[in-house]
Amino acid sequence: MNNWLLFVHILAAMVWLGGGLTLLIVGLRARASSRPEAIAEFAGAVPYVGLRVLMPSVVLLLVTGVWQVLASSAWKFTQLWVVIALVLFAIAFLIGAVYMSRVGIALARAGANAATNRASASAALNRWLAGYVVVLIVLLLAVWDMIFKPGL
Numbered sequence: 001m002n003n004w005l006l007f008v009h010i011l012a013a014m015v016w017l018g019g020g021l022t023l024l025i026v027g028l029r030a031r032a033s034s035r036p037e038a039i040a041e042f043a044g045a046v047p048y049v050g051l052r053v054l055m056p057s058v059v060l061l062l063v064t065g066v067w068q069v070l071a072s073s074a075w076k077f078t079q080l081w082v083v084i085a086l087v088l089f090a091i092a093f094l095i096g097a098v099y100m101s102r103v104g105i106a107l108a109r110a111g112a113n114a115a116t117n118r119a120s121a122s123a124a125l126n127r128w129l130a131g132y133v134v135v136l137i138v139l140l141l142a143v144w145d146m147i148f149k150p151g152l
């Protein structure tokens with residue numbers, strides 16, 4: 001059972017990190033594109049991928065992470081590495097759910113007007129890209145924390 005929880009947990013982390021990284025690369029491509037529709041297309045892809053790929057993996061990651069701590073006598077919620085994991089998860093989740101969704105709405109609006117106002121569409125895209133770089137760095141720190149388990 002514990003191995004299956006770890007299996008799903010690692011898979012969810014791979015999908016969140018890999019999916020986020022792919023989205024970031026697609027966003028960089030849209031920024032470099034000379035086609036005005038490129039930013040609007042990217043703005044449309046973000047919630048599509050977010051709801052179908054990122055959101056389910058975020059939920060699965062937390063559920064299987066907490067479940068593993070509850071299921072194993074080796075792990076406790078008072079251990080430093082588990083506390084760090086929960087804090088990093090909360091930071092990545094809050095940036096993703098609160099900041100990124102607001103920037104995503106602004107990006108969709110600015111992307112729709114990119115033909116007439118490319119500068120504001122690019123600025124919104126830059127804010128989105130910067131936000132997601134932070135999310136990915138937080139997730140990388142979480143992978144480090146999971147493997148090195150500081151405090152153990």
Ligand code: HEM
Pocket residue numbers: 006009010013061062064065066068069075082085086088089092139142143146147
């Ligand atoms: C924030 C995003 C997270 C990422 C990217 C992540 C990633 C990972 C990875 C890659 C492993 C495999 C490490 C190994 O087997 O050596 C792992 C294991 C584990 N994770 Fe997470 N995790 C995250 C959040 C959490 C949270 C919030 C919890 C619990 C509250 C948690 C609990 C665990 C446990 C108990 C293990 C098993 C450790 C072991 O068997 O050595 N994780 N995680």
